[in-house]
Amino acid sequence: MYSDCSPDYLKMTALNIPAALVTLLALFSIDDITGFQITNLVELPEPYGIIFLWGAVFPSIFIFVASITNFVFRDNLILKGSCPNCGTANSTYFGDILTVKGNREKNEVQCGECKAKLQVDAGKRQIKVEAYPGEAKKKPAAQGKKKGAAAASKK
Numbered sequence: 001m002y003s004d005c006s007p008d009y010l011k012m013t014a015l016n017i018p019a020a021l022v023t024l025l026a027l028f029s030i031d032d033i034t035g036f037q038i039t040n041l042v043e044l045p046e047p048y049g050i051i052f053l054w055g056a057v058f059p060s061i062f063i064f065v066a067s068i069t070n071f072v073f074r075d076n077l078i079l080k081g082s083c084p085n086c087g088t089a090n091s092t093y094f095g096d097i098l099t100v101k102g103n104r105e106k107n108e109v110q111c112g113e114c115k116a117k118l119q120v121d122a123g124k125r126q127i128k129v130e131a132y133p134g135e136a137k138k139k140p141a142a143q144g145k146k147k148g149a150a151a152a153s154k155k
Contacts, residue, residue, distance in 0.1 A: 002128040005081025005120060008091050012078050019068035023061055072098055079120055081127045088113035094122045 031038040042049050042057065069076075076095040083090055092107040107120045108130065117131040 001084035002126045003081050003084040005079040005125050005127050008078040008080040011091065012076060015073050015076060016065055016069050019065045023064045077122060079122065079125065083111040083114060083116060083118060084127060084129050085116040085132060086111060086114040090118060092120045
């Protein structure tokens with residue numbers, strides 16, 4: 001069985017929060033050190049302050065935040081989808097974190113609810129059940145019964 005999955009844009013956007021906080025802290029610190037010169041530029045007469053804010057401050061903050069996030073989380077992709085066995089939502093991360101190489105093709109996760117072993121394929125955007133809960137315990141018992149039956153038939 002398989003289930004489709006989709007990018008989790010909320011979690012991928014949440015990855016930007018630490019970089020946004022650091023960038024805003026740096027901006028406020030620079031503003032304080034310069035004697036609030038940035039604040040004075042934003043408080044210019046009517047069209048100029050808004051133009052400076054939307055044309056210079058916000059784009060530069062976005063560029064810094066995106067640069068920091070892309071440096072820390074390279075090629076990030078978070079996929080979410082429901083477990084094909086029980087329907088519980090699962091998510092997984094594809095990409096690198098700093099210098100640690102991560103999976104980019106397939107990840108194996110375990111469902112939190114039914115404990116099924118799931119394989120998430122980033123290319124196909126699918127979640128597939130690799131092993132059902134309790135399946136590993138049933139196979140050896142079934143094989144033992146077959147061996148016992150085979151030994152009894154040989155006698």
